Amino acid sequence: MSQPRTPPNGARDELSMGPAVVAGRRPRGAVWDALFAGLTRTAAGLVLVLMAAIAAFLVLRAVPALRKDTVNFFTATQWSPDDTPPAFGIGALAYGTVVTSTLALLMAVPVAVGVALYLTHIAPRRLAQPMAYLVDLLAAVPSVVYGLWGLIFLVPAIGPFSAFLSERFGWIPFFASDGIFGKSMFTASVVLAIMVLPIIAAISREVFRQVPADHIEAAYALGATRWEMMRTAVLPYGRPGVISATVLGFGRALGETIAVALVLSANYQITYRILTPGGNTIAANIANTYGEAGHNGRGALIASGLVLFAITLVVNLVARSVVARRKDLSGAQG
Amino acid sequence: MAKRIDISGLNVYYGSFKAVEDIGMTVEPRSVTALIGPSGCGKSTFLRTLNRMHEVIPGARAEGKVLIDDEDIYAPGLDPVAVRRMVGMVFQRPNPFPTMTIYDNVVAGIKLQGRRRKSELDGVVERTLKSANLWGEVKDRLAKPGASLSGGQQQRLCIARAIAVEPQVLLMDEPCSALDPISTLAIEDLIRQLKERYTIVIVTHNMQQAARVSDRTAFFNIAATGKPGRLIEMGDTHKIFSNPDERATEDYISGRFG
Amino acid sequence: MSTVVQAEPSRLMMSRSRLPRWALPLLGVLTVAGTAALFALTPLRGTADFVLIALPTYLLLQTIVVARVEGGRQARNRLATHALTLTFVVSLVPLVAVLGYTLTQGMRRFGLSFLTHSMRNVAESDPYGGAYHAIIGTLEQVGIAFAFAVPLGILVAIYLVEYGSGRPFARTVSFFVDVMTGLPSIVAGLFIYALWILTLGFRYSGFAGALALTLLMLPTVVRSTEEMLRLVPHGLREASLALGVRRWRTILRIVLPTAMAGIVTGVMLAIARIVGETAPLVLTVFGTNSINNDPFNGAQSALPLYIYSEAGQPNDTAIDRAWAAALTLILIVMLLNLAARLLAWWRTPKSSH
Numbered sequence: 001m002s003q004p005r006t007p008p009n010g011a012r013d014e015l016s017m018g019p020a021v022v023a024g025r026r027p028r029g030a031v032w033d034a035l036f037a038g039l040t041r042t043a044a045g046l047v048l049v050l051m052a053a054i055a056a057f058l059v060l061r062a063v064p065a066l067r068k069d070t071v072n073f074f075t076a077t078q079w080s081p082d083d084t085p086p087a088f089g090i091g092a093l094a095y096g097t098v099v100t101s102t103l104a105l106l107m108a109v110p111v112a113v114g115v116a117l118y119l120t121h122i123a124p125r126r127l128a129q130p131m132a133y134l135v136d137l138l139a140a141v142p143s144v145v146y147g148l149w150g151l152i153f154l155v156p157a158i159g160p161f162s163a164f165l166s167e168r169f170g171w172i173p174f175f176a177s178d179g180i181f182g183k184s185m186f187t188a189s190v191v192l193a194i195m196v197l198p199i200i201a202a203i204s205r206e207v208f209r210q211v212p213a214d215h216i217e218a219a220y221a222l223g224a225t226r227w228e229m230m231r232t233a234v235l236p237y238g239r240p241g242v243i244s245a246t247v248l249g250f251g252r253a254l255g256e257t258i259a260v261a262l263v264l265s266a267n268y269q270i271t272y273r274i275l276t277p278g279g280n281t282i283a284a285n286i287a288n289t290y291g292e293a294g295h296n297g298r299g300a301l302i303a304s305g306l307v308l309f310a311i312t313l314v315v316n317l318v319a320r321s322v323v324a325r326r327k328d329l330s331g332a333q334g
Numbered sequence: 335m336a337k338r339i340d341i342s343g344l345n346v347y348y349g350s351f352k353a354v355e356d357i358g359m360t361v362e363p364r365s366v367t368a369l370i371g372p373s374g375c376g377k378s379t380f381l382r383t384l385n386r387m388h389e390v391i392p393g394a395r396a397e398g399k400v401l402i403d404d405e406d407i408y409a410p411g412l413d414p415v416a417v418r419r420m421v422g423m424v425f426q427r428p429n430p431f432p433t434m435t436i437y438d439n440v441v442a443g444i445k446l447q448g449r450r451r452k453s454e455l456d457g458v459v460e461r462t463l464k465s466a467n468l469w470g471e472v473k474d475r476l477a478k479p480g481a482s483l484s485g486g487q488q489q490r491l492c493i494a495r496a497i498a499v500e501p502q503v504l505l506m507d508e509p510c511s512a513l514d515p516i517s518t519l520a521i522e523d524l525i526r527q528l529k530e531r532y533t534i535v536i537v538t539h540n541m542q543q544a545a546r547v548s549d550r551t552a553f554f555n556i557a558a559t560g561k562p563g564r565l566i567e568m569g570d571t572h573k574i575f576s577n578p579d580e581r582a583t584e585d586y587i588s589g590r591f592g
Numbered sequence: 593m594s595t596v597v598q599a600e601p602s603r604l605m606m607s608r609s610r611l612p613r614w615a616l617p618l619l620g621v622l623t624v625a626g627t628a629a630l631f632a633l634t635p636l637r638g639t640a641d642f643v644l645i646a647l648p649t650y651l652l653l654q655t656i657v658v659a660r661v662e663g664g665r666q667a668r669n670r671l672a673t674h675a676l677t678l679t680f681v682v683s684l685v686p687l688v689a690v691l692g693y694t695l696t697q698g699m700r701r702f703g704l705s706f707l708t709h710s711m712r713n714v715a716e717s718d719p720y721g722g723a724y725h726a727i728i729g730t731l732e733q734v735g736i737a738f739a740f741a742v743p744l745g746i747l748v749a750i751y752l753v754e755y756g757s758g759r760p761f762a763r764t765v766s767f768f769v770d771v772m773t774g775l776p777s778i779v780a781g782l783f784i785y786a787l788w789i790l791t792l793g794f795r796y797s798g799f800a801g802a803l804a805l806t807l808l809m810l811p812t813v814v815r816s817t818e819e820m821l822r823l824v825p826h827g828l829r830e831a832s833l834a835l836g837v838r839r840w841r842t843i844l845r846i847v848l849p850t851a852m853a854g855i856v857t858g859v860m861l862a863i864a865r866i867v868g869e870t871a872p873l874v875l876t877v878f879g880t881n882s883i884n885n886d887p888f889n890g891a892q893s894a895l896p897l898y899i900y901s902e903a904g905q906p907n908d909t910a911i912d913r914a915w916a917a918a919l920t921l922i923l924i925v926m927l928l929n930l931a932a933r934l935l936a937w938w939r940t941p942k943s944s945h
Contacts, residue, residue: 029838036840037755043747044756044765047814050807051768054775054783061786114679122676125392131680133933138687140929142868144896145918148903149690152697152911194686201683214429218492220390222443222499223419225665227672232442236433248774255776257871258900283778287874298790305782309775316774320767411610413666446665 058306065299073303079268079285081300082293088300090282090307092268097281097308100185100260101253103274104192109246112197116204117230132205139198147262150191155182155263162186162275177276183265185279191259196249203248207241208234240322247319251312257283282308336363336533337403337420337502339384344398345562346379346388353379355562357398359552366525366534368544368571371554372586376563377537380554381505384535385421386414402503419447422501426508428488430480430495437476439491443499458498466494467524486517493524497532504528506536510543522547541587545575553583611661616654623650651675691922698919701912707920711881711893716902716910723917725883726898729798732887733877733894734867736802737809742859744806745813746848752814753821754843772811780807781872789876796878798887801894804872809862816858820851853935860932864925870896895921 066073068086076089119132162181169175215233224232261284265277286301293301339361346354354376361367369377382388383396386407400407407417430439438445440462441455449455459476463469468490472483480491489509496504506525510518525547528534538544544551552568567580578584627646630636636645651674659667706722714721748765756762784804788794824847832842848855873879878891879901895917902914 033838033840036843037751040747040751040755041761043744044751044762046744047748047765047768047772047810050810051771053787054779054807057783057786057791058779061790111679111682114676115683118676118680122673123680134687135680135683137691137926137929138683140864140925141687141690142870142896142918142921142925144868144870144899144903145690145694145922148899148914148918149693151903152915153689153693194690197683197686212429214425214427215431217387217390217423217425218429218431218495219442221385221387221418221423221425222446222495223415224443224446225415225669227669228446228665230672232431232446236431239433251774251776255774255778257776257778258874258896262900262903283776283871286778286782287871290875298785302782302786305779309779312774312776312779313771316771319774320770411612413610413662415665448664 054309055306058302058309061299062303062306065296066303068296069300077268077270079289079300081297082295086296086300090304092270093280093282093285093304094307095270096185096264096279097254097283097311099274100189100192100279100281101250103186103189104196104253105246105250107189107193108197108200108249109242112200112245112249113204113242115197115201116208117234119201119205120208121226121230121234132202135198135201137198138194139202143195143256143259144262146191146195147259150187150259150263154190155187158182158187158190166275174272174274176273180277181275183263183277185264185274187263188260188279188281189274191263192253192256195256195259196253199252200242200245200249203245204238204242207238207245211237244319244322247315247322251315251319254281254315255283255308255312257287260284261287336531338363339503339533339535340399340401340404341384342399342401344380344383344396344400346376346383346394346396348391349393351560352562354383355564357565359565359568361533361535362550363533364529364531365549366529366536366547368548368551369535369537369554370539370541370544370551370586371563371566372556373539374559374563375554375556377554378507379563381507381535381537382423384503384505385418385423387418387423389414419443419499420501421503421505422496422499423505424489424493424496424507424509427512428485428492430483430488430491432479432481434480435477436472436480436483436491439480440494440498442495447499462494462498465497465528466490467520467527468494484517486513486520489513489517489521490524493521493528497528501532503533503535506534508537508539511539518543541575545571551575553578553580553586555582555586611658615657619654619657620650623653647678694915694918694922697912697915699916701916702919706913706916710883711898712883714881716905717907719909719912721913723895723898723913723920725880726893726895726917727920728883728885729877729887729892729894730867730896732885733798733802733805733873733892734863736799736887737805737866738859738863740802740806741809741813741862745810746817746855748810748814749817749821750843750848752818754839754847769811769814772807773815775807775811776871777804777808777869778871778875780804781875783807784872785875795889796876796891797889798877798884798892798894801873801877801892802887804876805866805869808869808872809866812862812865813859816862817851817855820854820858821847823854824850853938857932857936860928860935864928864932867925867928868896868921870900873897874900895924 065081065086069081069088070085071078071087071089073089074094075091076087077092079088079093080086081088115135119128119135123131159181162177162184165175166177166181170177211234215237216229219229219233260281264279264281264284266280266284266288267278268280269278271278282304286305289297290301341360342358344354344357345352357380369381371377379388379394384400388394388396396408398408402420406412407421431442434442437459440459444455444458460469460473463472468487471487472491475482480488483491489512493509510521513521522543525534525536529549536548548571550568551571551574553566553574554563555566556563567574567578567583569579574583575587578587623646627642627649630645631642651671654674655667655671658670705720707727708724709720709722710725711721712725748769752762752766756765781804784800784807788800788803789796794800828846828850829842832846833839837845873894873896877894877897879893879897880891881893884890884892899914899917899921902910902917905911
């Protein structure tokens with residue numbers, strides 16, 4: 001759309017019709033168009049700049065500390081970055097991070113998938129929406145409140161249950177203990193499980209709801225019971241979505257800081273005894289030791305944060321590639 | 335195998351809306367009965383009540399009698415799952431399970447019944463795919479996804495899946511409306527073969543198709559939008575298409591409305 | 593035709609045996625009665641134990657009964673239905689436990705004096721003191737984050753939907769928005785710490801915290817706005833363009849207003865998400881007991897930080913304050929959530945009944 005260089009009647013430029021543009025001058029409206037498009041493109045570019053800056057500044061601040069490290073950063077378990085000479089490694093931290101997150105998923109995924117199936121295919125239709133809202137509310141509770149609740153309520157409450165597990169199943173190495181329970185990796189993973197449950201449930205619910213009615217009817221028409229319908233039509237269709245939801249929940253659990261920091265009694269040992277006090281995670285260690293860390297200690301914490309960043313990046317990549325494959329699948333049938 | 339269906343005094347509701355009113359008809363075994371009529375006249379709704387598939391739609395309910403060989407499929411305490419095993423259904427759009435292979439699609443129903451012996455399943459797959467006129471085209475790629483077939487092949491796969499559980503009655507809800515003319519002819523051939531063994535009820539918008547494949551035809555109509563659909567006339571296809579009793583039937587068939 | 597003799601037995605008749613309606617409730621009552629008798633005769637005690645014994649017993653008995661009468665498939669169906677219903681109940685347990693506990697514990701200290709006093713010159717063992725300084729801090733930090741993240745996020749979303757769709761640059765940006773969604777909040781805090789405080793040499797401040805919160809809020813705003821913009825019918829844009837209205841005016845005058853209700857809902861949910869963030873603030877705002885109204889100078893407090901530091905104290909008085917602050921925070925988050933949902937519900941065209 002073009003308009004004369006000088007609108008004689010003062011008409012709004014973008015509504016007026018006029019002769020072709022005189023060569024060499026662009027109409028004013030077009031300039032605004034280009035400016036606005038440029039503005040949005042700049043904003044979009046800023047996202048890339050930010051992500052690059054995150055990586056760059058973490059590396060910049062981590063490298064000096066890593067240079068002074070006298071032990072292997074990836075495998076060593078001690079954390080004494082402000083000693084002379086400094087010695088720190090994320091072995092125990094990474095181990096604790098992965099163990100607590102994995103345990104949390106083991107607890108959360110079956111429940112979350114069950115909830116999603118219940119809400120999409122069993123719950124009374126009128127109630128399904130408010131019921132789903134209740135489950136979503138779990139995600140609205142701030143992590144520090146979960147931490148507080150975990151510390152004051154769950155830690156004492158989980159003691160007897162841990163004792164029971166340890167008495168009956170103490171012969172399984174994971175459940176061995178020396179009689180003290182509470183601020184353990186198990187407790188941390190229960191809190192994490194509660195926190196990732198609504199995320200996994202919400203995504204699973206979304207994919208289960210997208211199962212085409214055609215497939216559901218096909219299963220019923222073959223004489224399937226409701227459970228058989230879910231197994232033949234809903235679960236296979238939803239599997240990639242559930243997997244990527246699980247991976248996203250894993251990413252969330254890996255990075256959770258405050259709730260874990262409050263319920264773990266932190267140490268730097270690798271132990272498979274999940275019921276006894278101890279264990280640590282990368283994120284919780286940053287929050288716990290940041291206050292008293294010296295110059296090199298802060299660099300070391302940034303280095304550990306960089307590792308956490310890299311891990312969550314990979315985890316998110318995996319989740320995305322699973323979703324991408326699902327798109328291929330639905331493309332093939334269309 | 336095939337069974338006779340007696341319907342009397344059947345009303346179907348969606349919530350408080352009455353979709354179909356006071357249907358009574360008899361469907362003869364080993365025959366093809368076509369249901370025709372303008373859009374929204376309740377043909378598909380009615381078809382679904384013959385194997386209680388309408389119950390999958392929230393708010394839908396039926397009252398009245400549907401007897402299959404003198405057994406009321408709405409008898410209290412009767413499991414709809416058992417009804418559907420006896421009355422199979424083929425849908426408007428081909429709907430093979432996208433995550434399953436051709437082979438698994440065919441045996442999906444009988445696996446649910448707990449029959450899992452490989453040799454038995456192999457036999458069923460070959461037999462039903464042959465019945466569905468699809469064996470020659472897919473026998474070398476049974477392990478491929480069902481979604482890799484063409485639309486017409488997918489629909490024949492769905493027919494194979496439906497007859498693999500050995501139903502007595504086969505309901506078809508506009509099975510050709512999503513297909514090209516050549517695939518449509520293949521399905522129509524198949525319907526003519528299947529009626530040797532099954533009682534078939536087919537909903538179609540295509541009058542020529544009704545004339546080509548069916549033995550008897552039922553004409554449904556609505557008085558106005560928002561009014562329930564009713565059965566206007568039912569009789570031998572030949573008679574309905576050449577000399578119907580009702581004026582509305584004649585108008586519809588000759589294309590004066592609908 | 594009906595005279596054809598049916599050699600095979602009717603399959604319908606075979607499967608007709610179905611449990612009467614009262615059978616399973618009766619079984620439930622019997623199980624509860626049986627467990628109660630067991631508890632009366634043995635030293636077993638406690639509600640938790642009762643549920644843990646009665647529930648599996650009922651499921652087992654029911655499965656056996658249904659399997660005998662209706663067959664294995666129906667038994668599996670019922671068992672699955674019950675198990676799935678149970679997962680829903682299980683998922684509500686922590687919600688009720690956390691909210692209920694916060695409410696009962698928080699009410700001890702919650703009140704006007706708690707909301708209007710700071711912790712200046714208050715010892716941890718004192719039974720007074722409040723969260724006023726923390727509330728001020730949270731409002732300012734979230735307000736600044738809002739001012740940065742919302743315009744930026746909407747611009748990015750406009751680019752992704754209106755200009756960039758399908759281009760490699762847009763796909764890259766979209767990918768990194770996803771990555772940003774998964775960014776752990778502590779890493780966002782570390783980044784601002786490394787950039788703003790260590791490299792640029794600024795001091796701890798509410799503003800530094802707000803920068804970290806911006807990073808966490810941005811992807812949520814982009815994603816929800818993007819989704820809403822995509823819902824605007826294409827015909828609307830074309831109608832406007834066909835009138836000779838320029839693209840940027842079409843976007844600002846037609847597309848954005850159409851999507852506005854949804855965008856506002858998304859923004860409210862994004863705020864609700866960052867209001868409770870603690871980890872990034874630990875590294876950037878640091879926390880203080882005094883009122884600091886200036887977000888650009890010096891350490892501030894914030895509600896989540898306040899909860900975190902009070903929770904770490906050994907005194908019951910401090911723990912009570914932590915709960916009262918948790919209650920305050922949850923009230924803010926829930927109100928935001930509720931407002932967002934109400935707005936979404938109110939602006940959604942409802943079908944006429």
